[in-house]
Amino acid sequence: MRTIAVAAEKGGVGKTTTAVHLAHFLAQQGKRVLLIDIDSQGQAGEFLGLPDEPRAGMYELLLHDDPALRHFRRASELVMLDVRPGLDLIPNDPRIAEVEIQLSRRPRPYPALARRLAELKGYDFCVVDVGPTVNLVSLVALYASDLVVVPMAPGSGKSGARGLTRRLEAMKAELGTAPAVLGMLGTLVNRREKIAGELLEELEGLGPRNLGVIHRNTALAECSTKGQTAFEYKPRSRGAKDYEAFGERLLEKLEGVTAHA
Numbered sequence: 001m002r003t004i005a006v007a008a009e010k011g012g013v014g015k016t017t018t019a020v021h022l023a024h025f026l027a028q029q030g031k032r033v034l035l036i037d038i039d040s041q042g043q044a045g046e047f048l049g050l051p052d053e054p055r056a057g058m059y060e061l062l063l064h065d066d067p068a069l070r071h072f073r074r075a076s077e078l079v080m081l082d083v084r085p086g087l088d089l090i091p092n093d094p095r096i097a098e099v100e101i102q103l104s105r106r107p108r109p110y111p112a113l114a115r116r117l118a119e120l121k122g123y124d125f126c127v128v129d130v131g132p133t134v135n136l137v138s139l140v141a142l143y144a145s146d147l148v149v150v151p152m153a154p155g156s157g158k159s160g161a162r163g164l165t166r167r168l169e170a171m172k173a174e175l176g177t178a179p180a181v182l183g184m185l186g187t188l189v190n191r192r193e194k195i196a197g198e199l200l201e202e203l204e205g206l207g208p209r210n211l212g213v214i215h216r217n218t219a220l221a222e223c224s225t226k227g228q229t230a231f232e233y234k235p236r237s238r239g240a241k242d243y244e245a246f247g248e249r250l251l252e253k254l255e256g257v258t259a260h261a
């Protein structure tokens with residue numbers, strides 16, 4: 001299983017939209033995909049149209065991981081199967097704030113998620129929606145990931161990407177391992193805006209780490225409120241086409257990564 005985090009230290013840059021569309025795209029390509037949501041807002045489930053009701057998920061996965069505990073839950077018991085064909089989800093909810101506190105009391109909190117994901121078999125990809133906050137839970141998510149995709153929106157992308165890159169460097173120095181940045185993805189791009197031009201220039205300067213552009217698109221803005229991805233809501237929209245092209249580029253890049261390994 002390849003674990004891909006979608007992360008940036010910036011709010012509202014399209015992380016959840018990207019994570020959900022990437023996961024759905026990969027599932028539509030016949031891959032077995034697990035989507036996990038570690039952002040306290042728990043929006044990935046909402047995006048996929050799941051009813052807003054209490055259910056076990058990341059909280060149980062990260063805290064009740066000791067088989068000696070009465071409430072121990074196997075990772076496989078916490079997975080919602082086939083929220084779309086080929087796509088499973090471990091949902092999240094605001095109780096993740098308690099996880100932050102509990103993990104901070106542990107002597108070695110970092111492998112908390114990696115260890116639990118290792119219990120799950122049969123997936124080609126795990127896609128992780130990481131929240132914008134610099135906290136222990138997001139560090140635990142990054143520690144469990146092999147690769148990171150960093151969304152960058154006009155006007156706010158640079159600092160979010162820079163902050164994240166710095167955090168990964170610190171993680172490598174401190175913990176001896178960190179996921180590799182696969183690249184940056186321009187999001188919410190309106191080519192008529194000057195500020196978008198600056199982002200596009202910046203992306204071009206990144207060479208192979210330029211993962212392309214997702215344009216600002218009404219179908220993408222609307223689809224989450226319909227509980228659908230753009231592939232379902234408006235499959236012919238520019239948003240759906242952009243995420244399809246991104247997914248294809250990412251798969252091509254990953255084949256290259258395997259070839260070099």
Ligand SMILES: Nc1ncnc2c1ncn2[C@@H]1O[C@H](COP(=O)(O)OP(=O)(O)OP(=O)(O)O)[C@@H](O)[C@H]1O
Nearest residue numbers: 011012013014015016017132188215216217220221
């Ligand atoms: N390409 C796009 N075109 C139009 N609207 C978009 C696009 N991408 C995302 N949005 C909308 O912008 C808002 C922020 O997107 P999203 O929730 O994916 O960002 P985020 O980085 O996950 O935010 P947060 O930091 O709060 O978790 C949402 O309302 C979403 O529907």
Ligand SMILES: [Mg+2]
Nearest residue numbers: 015016039043
């Ligand atoms: Mg989000």
